[in-house]
Amino acid sequence: MATGDTAGEAHVEVRDLTMAYGSFVLMRDLNFTVRRGDVFIIMGGSGCGKSTLLRHMIGLKEPARGEVLYGGESFTAAPPGRREQMVRNFGVMYQSGALWTSMTLAENVALPLEQYTDLSKREVRDIVAYKLALVGLSGFEDFYPADISGGMNKRAGLARAMALDPEILFFDEPSAGLDPLSAKRLDDLILHLAESLGSTVVVVTHELASIFAIGTNSVFLDVESRTMAASGDPGQLRDRSPREDVRLFLNRGVADGKSFPNGAPAATNGGDRGDRDRPAGPPDR
Numbered sequence: 626m627a628t629g630d631t632a633g634e635a636h637v638e639v640r641d642l643t644m645a646y647g648s649f650v651l652m653r654d655l656n657f658t659v660r661r662g663d664v665f666i667i668m669g670g671s672g673c674g675k676s677t678l679l680r681h682m683i684g685l686k687e688p689a690r691g692e693v694l695y696g697g698e699s700f701t702a703a704p705p706g707r708r709e710q711m712v713r714n715f716g717v718m719y720q721s722g723a724l725w726t727s728m729t730l731a732e733n734v735a736l737p738l739e740q741y742t743d744l745s746k747r748e749v750r751d752i753v754a755y756k757l758a759l760v761g762l763s764g765f766e767d768f769y770p771a772d773i774s775g776g777m778n779k780r781a782g783l784a785r786a787m788a789l790d791p792e793i794l795f796f797d798e799p800s801a802g803l804d805p806l807s808a809k810r811l812d813d814l815i816l817h818l819a820e821s822l823g824s825t826v827v828v829v830t831h832e833l834a835s836i837f838a839i840g841t842n843s844v845f846l847d848v849e850s851r852t853m854a855a856s857g858d859p860g861q862l863r864d865r866s867p868r869e870d871v872r873l874f875l876n877r878g879v880a881d882g883k884s885f886p887n888g889a890p891a892a893t894n895g896g897d898r899g900d901r902d903r904p905a906g907p908p909d910r
């Protein structure tokens with residue numbers, strides 16, 4: 626089902642994956658390949674299983690059937706020690722953003738470094754400062770998540786996901802809850818950082834604007850048939866998918882300049898004005 630294998634080598638392969646909660650089969654027979662350097666979009670309607678698929682890819686949930694491979698090596702079948710090594714190459718930003726609210730931004734970003742490395746306090750502090758600078762949050766080290774805007778929280782989550790210089794970054798709805806301008810800035814930042822770090826990126830989103838702005842490859846999960854309906858370049862799927870439902874999903878909303886599949890707003894447009902109050906010099910403008 627994967628389209629042309631011309632770009633980078635296979636980074637992640639999802640093979641014959643069936644996902645279930647107990648006896649309830651959510652999706653079956655998922656087969657797709659994420660290539661190195663891809664910005665790979667997992668898309669589909671609300672509740673179809675996008676977050677669950679991401680959880681399978683990072684090992685938070687086990688397949689009912691099938692497997693996930695990294696660089697040709699089975700992650701699903703790997704023994705626990707090896708699996709832990711493989712997980713260290715992952716950077717993850719969950720759907721909620723989920724910083725620890727009782728910790729400062731610096732403490733949040735330092736956490737994976739303290740957990741997984743033997744770096745000295747000073748080295749950790751330097752890396753934390755560097756990662757926060759990359760996402761435009763220099764000077765906010767000692768702020769708590771509650772003291773900054775939603776957009777800034779997302780960027781701090783991004784800094785934390787990148788703390789260990791992961792080979793692959795996973796994002797679950799990174800721009801959900803942001804106003805369109807902050808969402809666009811976050812997309813740009815993700816792209817900029819992924820390019821400069823040479824990371825592969827896997828993004829769950831139903832934001833059409835994001836899908837076409839950043840996606841190089843994708844899989845479309847169909848809630849009706851409980852399996853994938855398409856995979857490949859999202860722009861090509863929008864224009865040329867043989868599946869009408871896929872074309873419809875990808876065309877709806879962009880025609881009138883908005884991004885809300887299934888007739889419902891995909892994200893709140895109120896509240897977060899994101900980036901108004903941060904210091905100068907970020908890379909994401």
Ligand SMILES: Nc1ncnc2c1ncn2[C@@H]1O[C@H](COP(=O)(O)OP(=O)(O)OP(=O)(O)O)[C@@H](O)[C@H]1O
Pocket residue numbers: 646651669670671672673674675676677678
């Ligand atoms: N822990 C769980 N136990 C049982 N069912 C679950 C569990 N987590 C999710 N589900 C069900 O699995 C389905 C898919 O959930 P999932 O969160 O993966 O969808 P999603 O595509 O990410 O949705 P959204 O677009 O709302 O984020 C939903 O019907 C949900 O109710």
Ligand SMILES: [Mg+2]
Pocket residue numbers: 675676677720797
């Ligand atoms: Mg989800």
